Amino acid sequence: MGLNVSDLTIARGGIKVLEGVSFTLRAGSAIVLRGPNGIGKTTLLRTVAGLQPPVDGRIEADPESLVYSGHADGIKATLTVAENLTFWAQVFGQADITNAIKAFQLERLASRPAGALSAGQKRRLGLARLLVTGRPIWVLDEPTVSLDVEAVGMFATAVRAHLATGGSALIATHIDLGLPEAELLDAGRFRARAAALDEFDEAFL
Template identity: 60%
Template structure:
């Protein structure tokens, strides 16, 4: 399994932001996207995940293998930690592995309402969804927001020992050193000129 991106042009508000992006990520590997704020990392990730159309180019990986996770936690505050994870397991037709609680330091929080958690605990719960959905290709947008150094290392360990060890792939936009072996792609060379023509009417997306 691999993720292959060929000559991809992506747009924000109908205007091209990145032109001709190409790369390959093999099974068990990660690619970290680098570049200043506003260059188009989120737009690229959303396009890779199929959440918005590309202006041109191709993205290839096994069907139904991808998942996008933004810096939003995506949890239901009125449900407990366990109920939140069980909900996502049910949505994706998977079982809730008991190991996910330990992997994301949630063992002592199983019965806590998500709305009562700290920002860092909510972030760990949000990331723990990745451990229950069984998707091999992850598109992660600033996944370590609100995490302290210990929790960043915890997430890196999960990526390395659980996701990559099983042949998973991750494309990650992050300004933080996650402490994992990963290729890096600097997006500045792909930045579209300010007067680049559009080709979409998605101005209000």
């Protein structure tokens, strides 16, 4: 199961930021999205994940195959680590959280309330949610924020394991994750042309 994006145009605040975006993400493969801050990487990922509509173009993928992880960790502070993962597993119709706990070395933290975790530990918990969704296509926006070198290694290992089982990943990151087989996609190639004055005015009408 894959993801195909064709001639996609996306906007932020009514202003086009990227246009003509086309790529194919196949099962077992990864695409690393690069580009300067503010160019539209987050907007592209949110659009691909179905969180906002595109201006134009096509996104072909089963919506039930996608899972998105953004800047928020998506955890409930009053629940323990294990309870958070159990909650998300149930949301996605899954049950087993063992692999997620192990992959991000959360065993010793399993009974600790999420609100008592450090920033890095919260990020590890947030990323561990990916493993309990059962969904094959991961759409990830700067997933290594707040992670130390060891935790980045955990994440990279989790991604490689996901790809090895036929999953795929679209990842916006400036960090080298040690995925030599990953395709690099430069968002700068798709920067939208500057709006003409009348187009700029229309965006605020």
